[in-house]
Amino acid sequence: MIVTLTPNPSVDRTVSITDLQRGEVHRATAARIDPGGKGVNISRALNAHHARTLAVLPTGGPQGHLLAELLAEAGIAVALVPINGSTRANVALVEPDGTTTKINEPGPVLSASELQALIAGAEATLTQHPSWLVGSGSLPPGVDDDFYAALVGRCRAAGVSVAIDSSGPSLRLAVQAGPDLIKPNLEELEELVGRSLNTLGEVLDAGVDLVAHGVGTVVVSMGGRGALLVSPTQVAHAVAPVSSPRSTVGAGDALLAGYLYATGSGSTPLEALCTGVTWGAAAVSLPGSRMPTPDDVAGVSVSMTKEPDLTLVVKN
């Protein structure tokens, strides 16, 4: 089983309109609602592959209730931590040419006791010996930056592998706590190491630095340039072409889900990298934040090398 923790989940409303004009009334041509949040996406991708997963998340208010129902409808087991505030609702306005305007709420403020309950809710799952616990996504307003670092500490104490996918100060502090895996994208990695990364060689050096400081494995997602894995003993670069990209939303989450799924089912890290890149590429071919199914990933071909071209330019 893989446990996901999403500290700031959302109900995502996607509204299709013909033409966005400030100050005007718009008539929606279509609308849909989806459960949102990076950890939630990982659980959705795992569930789509019939893998056991448990999503831990705070929920409050009518949107929280709706979020819990949407996850249940998708067949996802949840551990809900009730909060007084209301779960956020995010809105995406989509025009016919695909232009998307997003409006994200900051999310509810969690009290100190609610935060404790959230960490405790995640910690309670450790007795079930999950193959991974993954903390993913932004923190709600007012939460201390050491939230993920504390999570890493609890998992390590319990001997459960822990992955963190976050950004900014919360990722920096989590890294110092020695997680088994992090999956930054290029931008997040640049912020973490404090320098610009233009070539695969520079990305590799950044990964080596992090591993030297106690991170088990670094998987850097680089969009169309695939992903680079760096661990104390291995380096590999994998890429999968996407013939007709539709939406990059959630592709990084699918990549991480694929990696965790594969290692949790006995694959080597390099095989897992390929699985992750395959899932990520499949997600890019799907609309919105839809997560790939086994059918979706079946058509993706991936290439992997242990001797990557370090001169490859990774920035657009």
Next chain:
Amino acid sequence: MALITENLVVLNLDCPDRHAATRVLAQALADEGRVTDLDGFLADVRKREEQMPTGLPGGIGIPHARSTHVTEPTLAFGRATQGIDWGAEDGPATLIFLIAAPEGGGDDHLKILAALARRLMRTEFRESLMNAPDATTVVDVVTREVVNP
């Protein structure tokens, strides 16, 4: 009490739309004493359906509600060979589960819903429901796969 019984299985659910189909299944719940106020319960189901229909890929509809008009967690099943539009992108629903849970039942409602939805992702489970010759077989399949997996 059992989550589903033979009296809560409708093998020929041929209705013009999802609201009519939901009413037929809810009536079965009321006849069994699982729902105390049919219209009140239907209004609770409709609140969720109006946000977005509960159709799933593979010809599934899973209308559901936690409601003060429900006496205990219950499933009603309907098979609509003609298909009923339930809002899923890949086509109409042929297998419909109406899930009723009492207000204040905690997360039970979500647990049943998630367990059922997970099973419904499996082709074999869907086919065994499609091919079930009678209500007893449906009850057996659902009990084996969802209630006591």
